[in-house]
Amino acid sequence: MESKRNERLSRLRVAVCAACKRLPSAGLVVGHAGNVSGIDRAAGRVVIKPSGIDYDLLQPEDLVEVDLATGAVVDGDLRPSVDLPHHLFLYRNLPEIGGVVHTHSTYATAFAIQERAIPVCCTGIADVFGGEIPCAPYADNVADHIGRAILATISVAPAVLLAKHGVFCWGSSVAKAIYHAEQVEQAARTVHLAMQLGPVQSLSQTQVAMWNDRFQHRYGQVRNEPTVGSAAMNLPTMASVEE
Numbered sequence: 001m002e003s004k005r006n007e008r009l010s011r012l013r014v015a016v017c018a019a020c021k022r023l024p025s026a027g028l029v030v031g032h033a034g035n036v037s038g039i040d041r042a043a044g045r046v047v048i049k050p051s052g053i054d055y056d057l058l059q060p061e062d063l064v065e066v067d068l069a070t071g072a073v074v075d076g077d078l079r080p081s082v083d084l085p086h087h088l089f090l091y092r093n094l095p096e097i098g099g100v101v102h103t104h105s106t107y108a109t110a111f112a113i114q115e116r117a118i119p120v121c122c123t124g125i126a127d128v129f130g131g132e133i134p135c136a137p138y139a140d141n142v143a144d145h146i147g148r149a150i151l152a153t154i155s156v157a158p159a160v161l162l163a164k165h166g167v168f169c170w171g172s173s174v175a176k177a178i179y180h181a182e183q184v185e186q187a188a189r190t191v192h193l194a195m196q197l198g199p200v201q202s203l204s205q206t207q208v209a210m211w212n213d214r215f216q217h218r219y220g221q222v223r224n225e226p227t228v229g230s231a232a233m234n235l236p237t238m239a240s241v242e243e
């Protein structure tokens with residue numbers, strides 16, 4: 001029993017470490033910005049990036065393991081990401097999620113600086129997000145202010161922009177959370193370009209629902225894992241972590 005739990009947690013460390021390394025390689029962060037975490041709900045543990053660490057040097061054993069209920073560090077010599085309280089807040093309030101990613105990716109943060117949602121104005125955004133990517137009002141970094149701002153803003157999309165700050169995304173696994181972070185930036189870049197050409201109009205709710213339903217339920221293969229993200233990165237999914 002104990003060995004299965006330890007095995008799960010070490011696989012989670014591998015997944016979170018690989019996802020961390022994906023942030024700079026996908027162009028979603030510069031320097032030490034951003035962070036990734038994953039959760040093992042059966043163990044009640046969150047594994048998160050250490051604060052201010054070089055992504056190049058990061059190893060699974062460097063990650064910090066935290067107790068979900070208390071927020072106490074239970075394994076790791078390094079200080080956890082400064083954004084740990086927001087990750088914990090999301091895990092405590094969104095029981096279905098398995099991974100959280102925070103970035104300052106360029107185009108998405110440009111929308112956040114303008115305090116503007118990314119509209120659902122093309123089929124790719126409808127597919128992945130099922131609606132606009134909303135923007136939460138500015139929140140300072142004290143206590144659970146950022147977590148509360150995100151929670152109050154969530155609609156259907158597994159992502160929220162944070163005014164004057166960046167992006168928080170999540171998913172049922174670490175791999176899906178990273179996939180959503182990549183897709184947010186792709187959406188922001190595309191919509192930004194479209195806006196240079198003239199005003200953009202959102203798709204109707206009916207059209208958004210049709211595209212999203214097909215993508216979420218009939219696109220790809222039976223497990224419908226994202227074909228970019230977990231497969232391309234060969235990351236373990238939360239399902240395999242839970243096996």
Ligand SMILES: O=C(CO)[C@@H](O)[C@H](O)COP(=O)(O)O
Binds near residue numbers: 051053081
């Ligand atoms: O947005 C922030 C801090 O407000 C973070 O994304 C930092 O850019 C990275 O912090 P660590 O995860 O390294 O502590």
